[in-house]
Amino acid sequence: MQPRIPLKNFSRWIIALSSLAMIGAYFTSVWYIDLSAPQYPEGLGLEIWVNGLKGDLDSINNLNHYIGMATLHTDEFPEFVILPWLLGCMIAGGLFVAWRNSRKVLFWYLVCLILIALVASYDFWRWEYKYGHELDPHAAIKLPGMSYQPPFLGYKQLLNFLAGSLPDVGGWLIIGGGFLIGGVYFMERFSQRIFKRKQ
């Protein structure tokens, strides 16, 4: 068994603080879907929290029924039961890494974070696809060939609405935390190599 490679104290602080910062995602919205149209200059927003949907949900549901999009309800998403626990595991995992003080543990933690990010992205995309494509055949407005899948990231014009999909405060805390932890890992590796070469 290889000897445990310890982390720098500075790195352990970054990992611990990044993990603790993710707690903020329980109290803020993680993702934001922004809709604006000529007659909605102030915009309509859908906030995705770890435990449910908030924002102008009723207005969006009401508008979208014309084109046959499903109405959104928090209790129809199993994600909102899983996500709070998953976030808890991510936070606990990060704190564990900081305490355990091992580069290898950090590596595997990072692998887990990437897997979670991939699965969550796929799940989000899959929901967006369904939401935009599975339309009520009795909808009042049916435009041939038209679907209403919201953008995964960034902005997209959907009929008269400009739809945007962006991380919100909580999302930035998680993404920022993840990137910082990833950065820490690479710093640990590269700084050693650079150090060795210089020697």
Next chain:
Amino acid sequence: MQWIPAALSAAVLFTACKPKQAGNVVSGDAASKVYVAPGKYDEVYLFTSGGYSGQVGVYGVPSGRLFRVIPVFSVDPEKGWGYSEETKPMLNTSKGFVPWDDSHHPVLSKTAGNDDGRWLFINGNNTPRIARINLKTFRTDEIIELPNTGGNHASPFCTENTEYVVGATRFSVPSDNEDVAINTYKKNFVGTVNFVKVDKESGNMSMAFQVNAPAVNFDLARAGKGMSHGWVFFSCYNTEQANTLLEVNASQKDKDFIMAVNWKKAEEYLAQGKGVKKAASYVHNRYNESTHTATSEMLKEVMTLDAKTLKGICYFMPCPKSPHGCDVNPTGEYIVASGKLAATIPVFSFKKMQDAIAKNDVEGEFDGIPVLKYSSVIAGEVEKPGLGPLHTEFDSKGFAYTSFFVSSEVVKWNVETRQVVDRIPTYYSIGHLCVVQGDSKEPFGKYLVAMNKITKDRYLPTGPELCQSAQLIDISGEKMKLLLDFPTIGEPHYAQMIQADLITKNQVKIFKLDDNKHQYVAKNEKATKVVRNGNDVHIYATAIRSHFTPDNIEGVRVGDNVYFHITNLEQDWDVPHGFAVKGAGNAELLIMPGETQTLKWTPTFAGVYPMYCTDFCSALHQEMQGYVRVSPAGSSVPLSFSTGSNNGEQPAK
């Protein structure tokens, strides 16, 4: 640690990358284009429907200034409309006195396909009626009810020489007063299309005939002109014939219809005696300018023509997705229909329609009416014009302007090539639009008014209920330019604009006192009197700057019906007098020079009641007042009246 700021700036970039929406740009010279200097006149009259106020708004363009609200279908206490004895009959219907309606489409009368500035017609949507406003006096002269009709929406569009104004049912219904189950729509309901004849000289309306067509919802209409004179085109939706949740159930078919009605053919059938007289009950109310009094007549018969058996009156043209607007271009060749749920604007050709009828090029029948083949009647479609096309008007240069509710814009396109050439956003969600004389053979163009359904953040907020709004757009150049926002009364569904001089030249300034044939007129102060007839007390009074004659009246008792017949003796322009009595469960009167108007008052308590002039008429307006003494029922106070006698009573004449 360079990657930390990099990650942060990435976050900022993401949120900042929102694409710019079309801006709210007003060009630099807009202010000078809408500025009408004090004392100067606007170039154009704009007549807007008052929507759910039931009235008509009169504005000046380009200034957007409101001049007058003409009371039509709704009572107006300010003007005594529906409160004075003279005007109450105007709001009578077969269902009794109805104090309100929902007015949608003002339509100017036409001669040879052009606006002649004589009359303005407007529909009452709720209790189906058509009103005629006299543009010499800006008053409602006539209202006719439409029998067997529910929701007179496709109305009152007029034919090339105002031979007819039309009115078609938006809610197909069984015959009036027929008690049937609602879900027998397909079996028992009828879609009536009414043709109301307009007398060439007097403008008097009469129900000419009613076409019984399949039960659908008729939405809007336009008469043909030029080559298509003799026809009227109606947009129809709910060809699914649903009787519930139309939002979904009437939006299922890919195509509904434009119904083309050949009224010359209908006239032929009538001449041949093919019409069937049916019992009905509907009223015809007329305001007589010399008696200054309205009368309401109940009519008991309507001439009907059955479109299913009398071939050649009606044809259907398939039209995508719940057509709303149905507009005919200046030459009369093209019928522009707008499916409010459709992705294109279909443009039908009248010539091709004639060919298709001649060749019997039909794809089937709907409820006994031939349905022409779409491909045989369509001239072309405007591709990808916008979302939610509604209404189209035209300018003199061959361009059409279509409103788009969903994408909230006006789109300009070439009628012949059907290419979009320009677009401009509206704030927000435009319904109708109008161009100066934009539905006539020779549009004047220059200005376009967009009537928006949502104002939201455009004006100072006034609580949950915000003002309705119109937007003035300059269409004189290649690019449309936004000039002005201005608020309007009620909901302006539709409006029409006409060059001002076509109307100003005919203005009535006063009513001639000598011509006043009112039953209770007092043409001078000597003719004033108070007459008791049982419980009715008739006061023949006059008003002149600055007193009423008589101004002291005694001998009125609690429970009497007191009629103040006030004649305004003035013969100068802009000297109306007002009249009001304390505690009268009624409104005020506004009496124009030379006119007589009557306020009915039934006092319920004894006392001395002041009365006064409400319209500031002169330097001594505040002195224009008087008293009525009301004594208890059965009192023996003799009837007396006077002016100028400070010592009190004079014997009644």
